[in-house]
Amino acid sequence: MRVISALALPLASFLLIAAASLDAQRAQGSAPGASTPAAPNAQAAPPGNAENGKKIYSSYGCYQCHGYAAQGGAGARLAPRPIAFAAFARYVRRPTAQMPPYTAKVVSDQELADIYAFLQTIAPPPAANTIPILAR
């Protein structure tokens, strides 16, 4: 009996998250808006409507990979403490790992700002040692 890709399946989620995080970090370190005309040319997050962001986070299917609480799953964890907006927008527009691209035709710049505003509202989780079944 053989095992399916020793790393591939058990760690599929991990690799996807790792790849996405890595790419996002790279994007964060690059010059804002250097080669992505669709991405908003700003380091700081533009004003966004968190309530609308929560709504479209769901309707646009972000939760399908990132979870309703943006906790991550098949995709990277997005909150709390989301990456800088420029990096976030850059990655959404032009992902370099497995995530499909969301162009401005599908998600407008304002909607992207709204989603980002929603992500900023997500509170940190309780510490593992305060959850009895996770505590050592």
Next chain:
Amino acid sequence: MANSKTNHPDRREFLKGAAAGAVALAATPEVAGAAEAQAPAPAAPAVALPSPQALAAETQPISADVQALIEDHPGSDFMVDVLKHLGFEYVAANPGSSFRSLHESIVNYGGNKAPELLTCCHEESSAFMACGYAKVEGKPMAIMAHSTVGLQHASIGIYEAFGAQVPVFIILGNTIDAVTRRPGVEWSHSAQDAAAMVRDYTKWDDLPISLPHFAESAMRAYKIAMTPPMGPVVLVADSHLQETGMAGHGGSPRMPKLTLARPPAADAGAVAELAALLVAAENPLILGNSARTPEGMRMLVELAETLQAPVSGGSFPSRHPLRQGGGGLIRNADLIVGLDVNDLWGTVNTYLDQQTRSSQLLTKQGAKLVSITSSDLYLKSNYQNFQRYTEVDMAIAADPEATLPSLIEAVKKLVTPERRRIFEERGKRLAAASAQALEQARAAATYGWDASPVSIPRLTAELWNAIKDHDWVNVGGVGGGALWNVDKHYQVIDGGGVAAEGGDLPTAVGAALAHRKHGRLAVSIQKDGDFMYAPGALWTAAHHRIPFLSVMYNNRAYHQEVMHIQRMANRHQRGITNAGIGNSLTDPNIDFATMARGMGVHGEGPITNPNDLGPAIKRAVDVVLKGEPALVDVVTQPR
């Protein structure tokens, strides 16, 4: 069972005996009187004794025309002898007329014990149950099916067995002699070359035309199924052969001796070369294999500890300091040894599923890649489950578990004090990384902890909390994750198949059946879409009192496909509004707990509040510990 006459008196002898007994009872009224004294008078009149004429009719020699209507020793009795000789515990089947004689022989002649007939609601379930059983037991379960409509149903489970390299023994009912077929259905249920449909994904098949032929081919089929790479085999049981008396075949045939082939081990030269590479490597990585036996896990641990080398995947204790994960291992390794890895290419490459598909080798310059796999000894061409060709530096065509003893010995001989010191330093670094990874997994589980629908880490943590103090086993579906402490070779069954949807539930039932005699607590995290293919497997579990807990991972969608359509919609810049059409399992939501209860299984849910989950699982575990199946429906986050 060699002489069925000895053990099974024929019908006329039985009737003679019964008649004699009846006469004796009638002649000894004190016996009847004693019985009456102990019990109230029966309401119904006593059964009348046969008249002399009736008794004579039953005990006189049977006329030739009546003799033609009966058969005391059908060929199917001998087929049961063969199944018993091979040690089958179970035969799974959805009943079918093409194997009616064999069915009857199993339950009457064979006493429905070893093998016991398992009632399945779909041939697909039979095949998957056999997969699950074999993954635990290490030997095949037999299944029976019609050669046409039954095999068509079973084919996906057979393909899964082929891809996962597990032995399954398939018996097909068929009627090859066209002039003896009943009109109508029997023609539809017969094929000229029945096994042809699954020949691309079975190891061997035969159509025996005599009972000795059946016996020899059964031995051969079993041996081939059990020789690594293991796999499914097919034996066609012709209905004429089943139903014709053994006298017509020259009496009860001799039972051939079965001798299994020893699993192929690597040659000494290859072992020596690999041992030298392993000892010299600064950053070796072992991609683990599944253990066929408890020794398999123990030996893999011994090899890893001797080298202080990291192991990823396979039957290796999940909390062992040398158990490692992550893509960084591949990037840093200067030697990667893959033990029976299904997709070695996909493991050492990244692949981007974007509009322009691309891949990149993960290994660093000069890294050596070695494979040990019995798959190199047997391959078929049509179905492409063998994955992309991998460029390795050394390909050892052998069974890893059979090779480990000599490899461990060779490695130990080469380890110098200096290398041992280096190994120990490496082991300390890996142990620190392992401890850190466990802490990270704990921290990661906190995100979305109180979310509704329930997060997957919350689900797995709650389930782990309920089973960790028992002799637990995961019988398939979704893995428990990093927080589960796997330290026995039987606690996890392999995937490694062909991603055949619909297989998780029946596979879990088959695996739970294999665990039942050991008294282990079997649990499964069951995907909703998969469940709906053949939910009748749950009834089979209830009917045969197969205890296991199925915790539903109910994301109300074929979620993998949701993501694919989402990918296409975004790639085509059309938005994902319609991406759920054809993929979602809502409107109405499926009530799995009610389905379970309808099949006689303890059912709870749907659970949406994560705080309700722990108590529900606890109640369900209590049911399973009493020997019954149970299901807890949990509405979950998509992934």
